Amino acid sequence: MQKNYLTWVEVNAGKLSGNIRTIRQLAGKRLVAAAVKANGYGHGLELMVDLLRKEKIEYLAVHSRDEAERARRQGWKKKILVVGYIQLSELEAVPELGLELTVYNIETVNRLGKLAEKTGKKAEIHLKVETGTNRQGVEPENIEMIVAAIRKFSQLHLKGVSTHFANIEDTTDHTYANYQLAEFNKIVTKINSLGLKPPLRHTACSAALLLFEDTKFEMVRPGIALYGLWPSKETYLSYRLAGGSNSILAPLLTWKTRVIQVKNVPADAFVGYGCSYRTTAPTKLAILPVGYYDGYDRSLSNLAYVLIKGKRAPVRGRICMNLMMVDITDIDGVKLEEEVVLLGENGQEKITADQMASWAGTVNYEILSRINGDIPRIIV
Numbered sequence: 001m002q003k004n005y006l007t008w009v010e011v012n013a014g015k016l017s018g019n020i021r022t023i024r025q026l027a028g029k030r031l032v033a034a035a036v037k038a039n040g041y042g043h044g045l046e047l048m049v050d051l052l053r054k055e056k057i058e059y060l061a062v063h064s065r066d067e068a069e070r071a072r073r074q075g076w077k078k079k080i081l082v083v084g085y086i087q088l089s090e091l092e093a094v095p096e097l098g099l100e101l102t103v104y105n106i107e108t109v110n111r112l113g114k115l116a117e118k119t120g121k122k123a124e125i126h127l128k129v130e131t132g133t134n135r136q137g138v139e140p141e142n143i144e145m146i147v148a149a150i151r152k153f154s155q156l157h158l159k160g161v162s163t164h165f166a167n168i169e170d171t172t173d174h175t176y177a178n179y180q181l182a183e184f185n186k187i188v189t190k191i192n193s194l195g196l197k198p199p200l201r202h203t204a205c206s207a208a209l210l211l212f213e214d215t216k217f218e219m220v221r222p223g224i225a226l227y228g229l230w231p232s233k234e235t236y237l238s239y240r241l242a243g244g245s246n247s248i249l250a251p252l253l254t255w256k257t258r259v260i261q262v263k264n265v266p267a268d269a270f271v272g273y274g275c276s277y278r279t280t281a282p283t284k285l286a287i288l289p290v291g292y293y294d295g296y297d298r299s300l301s302n303l304a305y306v307l308i309k310g311k312r313a314p315v316r317g318r319i320c321m322n323l324m325m326v327d328i329t330d331i332d333g334v335k336l337e338e339e340v341v342l343l344g345e346n347g348q349e350k351i352t353a354d355q356m357a358s359w360a361g362t363v364n365y366e367i368l369s370r371i372n373g374d375i376p377r378i379i380v
């Protein structure tokens with residue numbers, strides 16, 4: 001029996017399949033590693049595993065040991081690439097869970113190498129190289145040293161070499177991305193000249209996959225596109241300017257809750273903490289059981305709106321920890337436990353993650369990934 005949730009997230013399976021068709025078209029014959037880190041970009045890791053199992057996806061890309069373990073527990077039998085970090089003391093997880101690990105520290109190579117020799121089980125690693133993001137990655141001057149360390153261990157297999165772009169989604173000027181790509185190619189040539197030929201080169205996040213043929217190599221790692229969103233307006237614009245179609249991606253996620261009280265307040269009444277909103281006329285409010293703890297950002301106070309009966313209900317006063325208030329004066333017939341859309345479509349109206357992100361001064365990635373992981377996720 002379907003549980004009658006108070007607050008929940010719906011994920012549309014059909015739209016995911018459509019986005020995957022788009023990704024597969026863009027990827028051609030290359031392998032696809034679906035980025036499901038950050039709780040499947042807020043869609044729910046377990047739910048995403050259930051859905052992706054049925055799709056033609058070769059790898060999951062997760063951040064941590066914990067996410068990898070959750071994916072395995074949920075029945076993901078195919079490959080898992082860990083793109084974050086696993087502590088030296090936890091590296092046993094690599095053989096135990098059958099993971100492929102992104103490495104960029106000599107300490108990790110040595111510890112995993114010894115472990116692989118001891119167990120006699122091959123460990124597959126992907127070397128992440130620094131090309132100008134200055135996040136994770138082996139600096140060019142240390143490539144020789146790390147390759148020598150990898151070669152010392154017969155049970156370490158350099159399966160991949162990767163990098164991540166710094167400035168591919170936030171701009172229509174792609175000079176820096178091209179620079180990073182050239183750096184990547186130089187480093188790969190160097191690795192080859194040192195005697196290692198990793199079969200998988202991978203650099204492409206969603207923006208790269210959408211815009212740059214040269215970044216795709218043997219594998220791509222899309223995240224946000226999987227969830228039906230564009231990495232940025234600039235990516236969308238660049239894609240359209242290059243002749244791309246408008247409707248290749250569809251958002252999957254709808255975030256819903258229910259009204260927990262309807263009340264009338266007089267004119268000149270304050271609403272919420274800090275008395276930041278004051279009514280100018282008799283007003284009908286709906287109280288909702290969602291606040292910043294749930295991932296509804298406090299910066300949306302007095303700014304955003306939600307959808308009830310297909311109409312916009314403006315947020316009044318400050319977003320609280322677990323509650324918020326919206327104005328339903330002009331929406332007739334709202335009852336206790338009426339369904340409310342916080343994010344997604346309702347009738348002719350919709351609130352997108354992009355819209356919310358622009359209100360909150362952030363990016364759609366953050367809006368989605370911060371929806372509290374305790375909120376139930378259901379497939380529709």
Ligand SMILES: Cc1ncc(COP(=O)(O)O)c(C=O)c1O
Nearest residue numbers: 035083164205206221222223224
């Ligand atoms: C290493 C790595 N690869 C791929 C992705 C996917 O990026 P996007 O969601 O922009 O496609 C991410 C996300 O941040 C990442 O960190």
